[in-house]
Amino acid sequence: MSGTIVKISGPTVVARGMEQVRMFNRVAVGRTGLLGEVIRLRGPEATIQVYEDTTGLRLDEEVTDAAEPLHVELGPGLLGAIFDGVQRPLNLLATQRGDWIGRGVLLPALSRVRRWTFTPTVRPGTAVVGGTCVGVVQETPKVEHRILIPPGISGTLGKIQAGSYTIEEPIGWLNGDRPLTLLQRWPVRRPRPVAERLPPIVPFITGQRVFDMLFPIASGGTVIVPGGFGTGKTVVEQTLAKYARADIIIYVGCGERGNEMTEVLTDFPQLKDPTTGMPLMERTILVINTSNMPVAARETSIYTGITMAEYYRDMGYAVAFMADSTSRWAEATREISARLEEMPGEEGYPTYLATKLAGFYERSGRVRCLGETDREGSVTIVSAISPPGGDFSEPVTQGSMQIAGGLWALDSDLAHRRHFPAINWKRSFSLYTQSLDPWFQAQVAPDWPQLRIELAALLQKEEELQEIVQLVGIDAVQDQERILLEISRLIREEYLRQNVYSDVDAACPLAKQYWMLKAQLRFLEYCQGMLKNGHPIEQLLASSLRSELERMKETPPDGCIQQAQVMIEKMQQELR
Amino acid sequence: MDDLITREYRSVSGIAGPLLFVERLKQASLGERVEIMAPNGEARRGQVIELSEQHAVIQVLEETTGLGVTGTRVRLTESAATMDLSPDLLGRRFSGVAVPLDGLPPIIPDVRMDIIGQPMNPVSRDKPSHFIQTGISTIDALNTLVRGQKLPIFSGAGLPAKEVAAQIVRQAKVREGDSPPSSRGLSPSHGPFTIVFAAMGITFREASFFLSEFDRGGVMEHAVLFLNLADDPTIERLLTPRYALTAAEYLAFTLGRQVLVILTDMAAYCEALRQIATAREEIPGRRGYPGYMYSDLASIYERAGRIKGRAGSITQLPIVTMPDDDMTHPIPDLTGYITEGQIVLSRELHRKGIFPPIDVLPCLSRLMNLGIGPGKTREDHRSVADQLYAFYAHGRDIRRLAAIVGEDGLSEADRLFLKFSQDFEQDFVNQGSQNREMEETLDLGWKFLGYQPKERLTRVKPELIEKYYGQDVKREPLNGKPD
């Protein structure tokens, strides 16, 4: 069925004669067949959001209904791939169209000719339901792609056979006549169902001290990372994509820079996954819709990404979903809403912004997967937010803050003085801390929570003292307080600061995080004790212990831990 | 009657600001260029920006004075705005919409390109990795510029942004032996950079300054100029950077040149954008600027970079005047969110007579790391930069403290930091018109690191301290080979 264009306004087009079309159906717009999606129906008129540049389009050109919703393709071959916001494979697009992105090219996300070796894990005659695993494909050397019965389908498995298949060839049959293939499709905006949501009790380990120690996030949780330009959001996202403990990484570059993505594209194939030792790219899927690519596709990119994340979660994997930046996604929504002449809410955002944000964040979670009783998976969302003027009172930050379980607030002042990660420890929070403590106590050290509390208290104390110093000068405060200020500064500079460009310190294992902090906090106790015993402050400040603590983070984990233990021992002895 | 053969229409139904509403203009395509004949026969240019059954909306690039609902004719040209390109562009001067201003004939095109440009496929981009020596220490040492980067200068009214930009144009050079291959007989004899200069809404005086600086630096014959001055039509400004970047893309990716694009002033560009939005009665975003300003600016700034398998590059140096020196104003704010860092000029340093008055704390070069280090600049570069930043930031805190409690309230160590920050501004930041080599800049950095005892250099590896601390002779040249 097809209609004709009666209005063109930027990325939205209105077509008449579309009575039969359904909401969110895919359509082809105009002579060049631009990719579009129906987003509003009013009588015979359909409003279409067009995923490509509409320059050159004319009234009366045809709009054809594809009679199915806009889909994400799911199956082997996703890992290592690079897609645009509507899941067109960018490498293939470059081969076909050259260095600039052309228009009107409809390319399938997954290769139709590549063959995969499928091994069934169940026998013919088995009763299956949505989510039952029927076999596996070794997608990359370390990732086993589990082939699941699509949600909402059940029955008795007919023939199922090992062999080499393309993603469209039947690997088996359900209920006699329904073919099963490696390829599945899922509507882009619909969450995939789960059996049960589980509480957050396992941390999402980042390798960044300020996060793991002070503001830890649960695997399956949501953390937002707001900050003005240049405060380090992208570096956080990319560092976590490199070093965080996760089976699969989905990275969505949503309305951001091209050169930034080039760095990911050149670095990731060379970097090794810290746990498996395989090239990072083999656990990563990139969705890239840079700021100058069509704005409607930017709006979809988040959904494209999160659907793929849920797909791997359903196989039982821990998936980390990195969105840089959610603000650009919200802005795309605003732009389309304005074209639809919807009633604007705060700062021109549509009134349903908060609902839409919640709908996205709620797709995170640790879950029991559909189909099998003991399969658990998770999607952790790390969402960068770009508040205008760095002011957190704006709608996207506020709307996100209400739902997120963690806030890593980035601070321009810290960034300007090159304190990275520029985390403002007063503004940041994690709602997961309590529920994760048992894990840290069992896996790292029983006094892990204690260290965190001590550190937070020290930072608080330092701030109070700073205020006094601002009034009366450093000469006017006691030595006990001076030493506290010095060591607190040492901890800020040497513990909380972590340079991604350092070979050794870019990622810090939990045990090293623990021992480093313990040694530094014990040094404070030691100095305070020594002062009481009459040692002059100058001598303590010039001690080799201090210099050792200052350089500790550049020592590889094993050496560092040993060094910390020796130091703590030595300090205790001296004090006695 | 509308003339359907020449596709000429007289059905203008309204004019609002720079917009013309034309009924029954059903043949037009979105983005199509149109010619508008005023009742007195004068021709103007416009562009179709929206189409519906009721009317087409045309953005008029020149004044709408003298246009009327009756007597105005609109003719479709059947093409979007394009630009004629050939190697003869070099040395030419054009208006803001690429009409020759130098009395020479129009370009006979080798190719004709759409000025809107398509987005570069991210997988086709090549990672920027060659540093550009600007001769300015605060940039070279602390915020290194890299080929293919977009690095704006954030300035305030009356601050010397144009002097800084001109100095960069005069001094910019790449220190590696890979100058672009000469193509089609054009030898890039004059330094490695080709300049594309786009003026938007600047005064005649400012424009003349740049032109005479280009002359002085001998870059004129390797420059292409696009001038939309303060008294030229405002709406034209929306196209000026797009013509300029189309020329830049041709020079870089077809002819293989290293192109440096100066866009000044982006604030004037944004004003024009706001004007259109107001005329369209759009819901205004922050401070009246349209909600899509981010995407619009991105369609300009993202046209920088390198492409795999092609020799050239586009580096952008936009100048952004911050209204009221306010970095959170939407113009610098959205710019900062798109560009790869920023160079920020400070009124305070300017008042102290420091040139260039670059306040290094809010400055940033995000691509710095790709262009520095062993084999590119020097092994100690990263550490010197980090340590200078740490000391200077601390020194500034102490200065603030000293202003309250007086110098006497400071500890010995803090007084040293205070002195450091003052001397650093006077001798490192303040360099006047000196052109410093990278080695000189880094050595000077070490001189300032020498203000503190070795043990305080916690951001420098011990080996590097051993090698560089407290020495004041020139050590290894860049890349380990003599220049």
Ligand SMILES: Nc1ncnc2c1ncn2[C@@H]1O[C@H](COP(=O)(O)OP(=O)(O)OP(=O)(O)O)[C@@H](O)[C@H]1O
């Ligand atoms: N952990 C870190 N270690 C060292 N440098 C860092 C770190 N985090 C950030 N930086 C520095 O800060 C710069 C800006 O960071 P980044 O690009 O992540 O900012 P952003 O918040 O994403 O900005 P925008 O919103 O404009 O995209 C980086 O280029 C890098 O120089």
Ligand SMILES: [Mg+2]
């Ligand atoms: Mg970023």
